[in-house]
Amino acid sequence: MKTFYKKKFWFMVLPSLVLFLMVIIIPFMQGILYSFTEWRGAYFVGGDHWWDALVGMKNYVSIFTSDSFLKALGYTTLYAILAVVVQNVVSLILALMIKKIHTGKGAFRTIYFLPYVLGALAMGYVWKFIFENVFSQILFGTESFFHIELLNNMLQSPWKALLAFAIVSTWQVAGYYLIIYLNGLNNISEDIYEAARIDGASEWYQFWKITIPLLMPSFTIVLFMSLASSFKMMDLNVSLTEGNFGTTMISYLILKTVRESSPPEYGMAQAQAVIFFIIVATISVAQVLATKSKEVEM
Amino acid sequence: MAGKAKLKQGLMMFILIIIGISTVFPIYFLFVNSFKNQQEIVASPINLPRNWDLSYIKNAAAQINLVGSLIQTILITALAVTLIVVISSFTAWAIARRDSKAANIIFLMFTSAMLIPFQSLMYPLVSFMDGLGLKNTFGLILMYGGFGLSMSVLLYRGFIMSIPQSMEEAAMLDGANIFQMYRYILMPLLKPTTVTVIMTNAVWVWNDYLLPFLVVGNNDRKTLTLSLYYAKSLSGQYGNPWELIFPAVLLCVIPIIIIFIFLQKNIIEGIAAGAVKG
Numbered sequence: 001m002k003t004f005y006k007k008k009f010w011f012m013v014l015p016s017l018v019l020f021l022m023v024i025i026i027p028f029m030q031g032i033l034y035s036f037t038e039w040r041g042a043y044f045v046g047g048d049h050w051w052d053a054l055v056g057m058k059n060y061v062s063i064f065t066s067d068s069f070l071k072a073l074g075y076t077t078l079y080a081i082l083a084v085v086v087q088n089v090v091s092l093i094l095a096l097m098i099k100k101i102h103t104g105k106g107a108f109r110t111i112y113f114l115p116y117v118l119g120a121l122a123m124g125y126v127w128k129f130i131f132e133n134v135f136s137q138i139l140f141g142t143e144s145f146f147h148i149e150l151l152n153n154m155l156q157s158p159w160k161a162l163l164a165f166a167i168v169s170t171w172q173v174a175g176y177y178l179i180i181y182l183n184g185l186n187n188i189s190e191d192i193y194e195a196a197r198i199d200g201a202s203e204w205y206q207f208w209k210i211t212i213p214l215l216m217p218s219f220t221i222v223l224f225m226s227l228a229s230s231f232k233m234m235d236l237n238v239s240l241t242e243g244n245f246g247t248t249m250i251s252y253l254i255l256k257t258v259r260e261s262s263p264p265e266y267g268m269a270q271a272q273a274v275i276f277f278i279i280v281a282t283i284s285v286a287q288v289l290a291t292k293s294k295e296v297e298m
Numbered sequence: 299m300a301g302k303a304k305l306k307q308g309l310m311m312f313i314l315i316i317i318g319i320s321t322v323f324p325i326y327f328l329f330v331n332s333f334k335n336q337q338e339i340v341a342s343p344i345n346l347p348r349n350w351d352l353s354y355i356k357n358a359a360a361q362i363n364l365v366g367s368l369i370q371t372i373l374i375t376a377l378a379v380t381l382i383v384v385i386s387s388f389t390a391w392a393i394a395r396r397d398s399k400a401a402n403i404i405f406l407m408f409t410s411a412m413l414i415p416f417q418s419l420m421y422p423l424v425s426f427m428d429g430l431g432l433k434n435t436f437g438l439i440l441m442y443g444g445f446g447l448s449m450s451v452l453l454y455r456g457f458i459m460s461i462p463q464s465m466e467e468a469a470m471l472d473g474a475n476i477f478q479m480y481r482y483i484l485m486p487l488l489k490p491t492t493v494t495v496i497m498t499n500a501v502w503v504w505n506d507y508l509l510p511f512l513v514v515g516n517n518d519r520k521t522l523t524l525s526l527y528y529a530k531s532l533s534g535q536y537g538n539p540w541e542l543i544f545p546a547v548l549l550c551v552i553p554i555i556i557i558f559i560f561l562q563k564n565i566i567e568g569i570a571a572g573a574v575k576g
Contacts, residue, residue, distance in 0.1 A: 005392065008392065009392050009401070012388050016386060016388070016447055016451065019440065019443055019444045020407070023423065023443070023444025027419040027423035027426050028414060028418070031419045034422055097313065097314055098314070100307075101307060108314050114321070114555070117497075117558045119504070119551065122547045125530060125543050125547055126328045129327075129538075129544075133340060179566055179569050228412075228415075232416070235507065238507075258421070266421055273420075273421070276418055280418075284413050
C-alpha cells in the first residue's frame with residue numbers, strides 16, 4: 001500500500017499544485033514585487049517589466065504618511081475587536097441555551113443558521129434600510145417612543161456604524177459559530193459535571209473551570225474564523241456605508257485606492273495589500289498559538 | 299426545585315424565540331417590501347403590502363437581467379465547487395496517506411495560504427490571468443478553484459486520516475485502479491466533509507461580488523450579486539430606489555434560500571462533523 005501511494009503521489013497532487021501555483025503563489029510573489037514599483041495595472045511606468053519601474057520604498061512611505069491608510073487600519077482594528085467579542089459571546093450564549101433546552105434544538109439551529117447562506121452585499125442593502133428607516137424613524141429616532149441615540153442614524157457616524165457592522169455580521173455568522181460551539185459542548189462528558197456537582201461546585205464555577213477549558217478547541221476554530229473574516233470584512237462596508245463618514249476599512253480602501261486615483265495607483269494599493277497581509281497573518285498565527293496552548297487533554 | 303427548573307426552561311425558550319424572530323425579521327421585511335412602491339415602503343415598511351403587486355419584481359428582474367445572470371451564477375458556482383471538491387479530495391487523499399517530506403511541505407503550503415487575504419493578491423492575480431487570456435468566465439472558475447483549495451484540503455485531510463486504510467487495501471487486492479478506489483471507496487466515506495466543502499464554497503462563490511467585479515466588470519456576463527451591485531450603484535445617484543432594490547435583493551437570495559430549505563439538515567450536520575476534525 002505504501003508503495004502505491006509513493007508511486008501515485010505526484011500524480012494525485014499535481015492538479016491542485018498547478019492551480020495553486022497559478023492562482024496563489026505566483027500572484028502573491030508578484031504582488032510583493034509590484035509593491036516596490038510604479039505599477040499602473042495595465043503597464044509599468046518607465047518600461048515593459050516590473051524592474052524598469054522600481055521605486056524602492058516610495059509606495060510604503062506614501063501610505064504611511066497619508067492618513068487614509070492609518071485611519072482605515074485603526075478603524076478596521078476597532079471593528080475587528082468589537083466584532084470578534086460580540087460574535088463569540090452571542091454564539092456561545094446561544095449554544096449554551098440550545099444545549100440546555102429540551103425541545104426545538106433542531107429548529108433553532110436551522111433558523112439561526114439561515115442568514116449565513118445569504119449574501120452580505122445583498123442583505124446589507126436590506127439592513128441599510130432597517131438602520132435608516134426602521135431604527136431611525138420608527139423605533140429609536142428623536143420622535144419615537146424609545147428614543148435611543150446610539151441606535152439612531154447609525155450609518156452616519158463612524159462610531160455608531162461600528163456597532164451597525166457588528167450587528168449585521170453577528171446576525172450573519174452567529175448561527176455558524178454556534179454549531180461549532182454546540183458540537184464542542186456535546187463532546188464534553190456529562191460525568192465531569194456530575195463529579196463537580198457531587199463536590200458541590202456551583203454552576204458558575206463549573207462553567208469557568210470545566211466548560212471553558214474543555215471548549216478551547218472550538219474557541220481556536222471560531223476565533224480564527226471570526227478574527228480573519230472581521231479583518232477582511234468588505235461587503236458590508238460597501239453595502240451599508242460605501243465607506244462614507246469615515247467608515248472605510250482596509251479591504252475596501254485597497255479597492256478604492258485604485259478606483260479613486262488617476263492614473264490608477266496599483267503599486268500603492270499593492271503596498272497596502274502587503275501590509276494588510278502581514279497584519280492578518282501575524283494576528284492569526286499569534287491567536288492560534290495562544291489558544292492552542294490553552295487546550296487541555298482529557 | 300422542579301418549578302425553578304421549569305421556569306428556567308421557559309425563560310430560555312422565550313429568549314431563543316425572541317432572537318429567532320429577530321433573526322428572520324430582515325427576511326420577512328425583504329419579502330413584504332418587494333411588492334410595494336417607493337412611497338408605501340417608506341411610509342409603512344413593516345406592514346404587509348396593500349396589494350401584492352408583482353410589477354416591481356418584474357422590473358427588478360429586467361434590471362438585473364435575471365435569466366442571464368442566474369445561468370451565469372449557477373454555471374460558475376457549480377463548476378467551481380465541483381473543481382474544488384474533486385481536486386482537493388484527491389490531493390488530500392495523497393497527503394493524508396503519504397508520510398514524506400514533500401507531503402508535509404505541500405500540506406503546510408496549503409494551510410499557510412489561508413492566511414493570505416484575497417485583497418493581498420487580487421490585482422496581480424487578475425493581471426496575471428489576463429496575460430494568460432483567462433480574464434473571463436473560465437478564468438473566474440479557476441480562480442475560485444484555487445482559492446477554495448486550502449480550506450477544503452485541510453478538511454478532507456483531517457477526515458481521511460481518521461479512517462483506516464484497510465478498505466483501500468482490500469480494494470487494491472481486488473484489482474481496483476486508483477480512480478475506482480477514489481470513486482467507490484473514498485468518496486462515499488467522505489460524504490459529510492463533502493457536504494461542508496460544497497456548502498461553504500457554494501455560499502462564498504454565489505454571494506461574492508469582488509472577484510466578478512474585477513474580472514467581469516459591467517458587461518453582459520455579470521453574476522447575480524454583481525448585477526445587483528450595479529443596479530444599486532447606477533440607480534442610486536438620487537437617493538435609494540428601494541422599490542427596485544428590495545425585489546432585486548429578493549431575486550438574488552431566493553434561490554439560495556430554497557436550496558438551504560432542502561439541504562439544511564445535511565448542511566448543519568456536515569458543519570458539526572467537519573468542525574471536530576478541522
